[in-house]
Amino acid sequence: MRDFLEAAQEEAAKDPEQRARELSKRELPKRFYKAATHVAADGGYAIHLDGRPVKTPGKALLLLPSEALGAAVAAEWEAQEKEINPANMPLTRIANSAQDAVSIRFDEVADDVTRFAGNDALCYRADDPETLVETQRRLWDPVVDWAGGLLGGRFVLIEGLIHAPQPDALLAAYRGRIAGETPLRLAALHTATSLTGSALLALALKENRLDPDAVWKAAHVEEDFNIERWGEDAEAAQIRAYKRKELDAAALILREG
Template sequence: MIPLSTLLINSLKTKCTNCFQFQRYATRKRFYRNTGIIQNEQNWEVTLDHRRLKTPNGKVLLVNSEPLARAIAAEWDSQKEYIALPVMHLTALCNTALDNPGKLTSHDITSYLLDYLPTDTLLFHSDEEEELRVLQEQKWGPILEWFQERFNVKQEVSRGLTPPPVSTETRAVLARHFLSYSFPAINAIYFGTEALKSPILMLACVERRLDPKDAVLLARLEEEYQLIRWGRVPWAHELNQAELTARVAASLLVVQCTAERHSSAKKTPPGEFAPQ
């Protein structure tokens, strides 16, 4: 069983909820007092005042992991006066995987990720600012080296606006890797990739080479470089960073929790044998 990372849970505890409330993104008030989970054969459900939580299409929200069900229940329990759906990333990911509004398949998402790779943030190094290019090589270089060693591929970088080539062999290797995940997991990888603008950074997170906070900082490297030079609005940039970190953390939580099935078993009292 893969233990839930305290880092992931802490990353999900963003204060963005309050910001969304003030901006009136929430569409309904909290209508329940308590949250909980129940086991349904090998799956788990989330309850709101003992009523089963359902997806927008009316399906019962089922997950195959007790820790993931508890995390979703905690997400609903953390809502205050209003339900801020835009920042409830775990619920959104599970709803999307179950309802599949785009009628996508794992092959569809894999094709999208492979097409995204040539535009990966880490593959574009500055050709105008020497200081920025050196920083990119220092910060991004180790991750690119890890990526190539991990998947036994070679990947060029670009010094301009032209996307670097991605070989057929690289695409084939990554296609096999992505297709090894379940649909909820690859859907979560897609969500994290969108947040980071980088399949490579998302893979590094999934493989536990990076944590969400560090991945977001690497994804925002050029922006942070410019902010250091020209100044920043602290609360705005910190809020954006916290939101991106929460998105990536939610994605990783879904990937990790769907990697294995978790079920509860009744404990056998000392001196007794479990039934066969």
């Protein structure tokens, strides 16, 4: 089990699409336990496999802060059939990453999320075709305006790909907004940011401004536009489904953690 969890931890640091491709090709370990349960423990809820507690790759007891999350992580393990597929266990990976890595490198992770806000996907707009421009405006403007109001400033919108800096005070306000998060919630926030390319959408998810469906729709405006025009191949659909599971896991942590 330890080797499997170490491998799962390494996956958390990779790009979601790269991770999906690699996991689809990996020889998966066999399921070695009969039952997975969540059990109340000092500091939260532990995951037991046939009565044995699951530990993180760093050998710490894996703990979830709420019963809802404990039950959800146990369900990931219980849902594994003949093989253990890390692609179907995003909550476990995020929780491992939070305890072993984010708890130690909290400031680095928070700074990385803030850097996304300085180069946020929602601030970079297409100049044509008009249907895409209008969809971006309709779905993105309310989020950008809301985030600017929450943080006490205004984000700069850029047409095209040439970078324009965001106000330092605005980014400092974003960094301050996430400074008090727990390692688990910050890990989930980082996951949501990486998946969407937008720290603003991740913030809207964290603050319950948008639900996961709305975040997903806003994050895939251009992708959906291209699918409507050209269709979607099977591999792209598989990666997209994988990414949606990751986003839903991050959203659950932000809601229940």
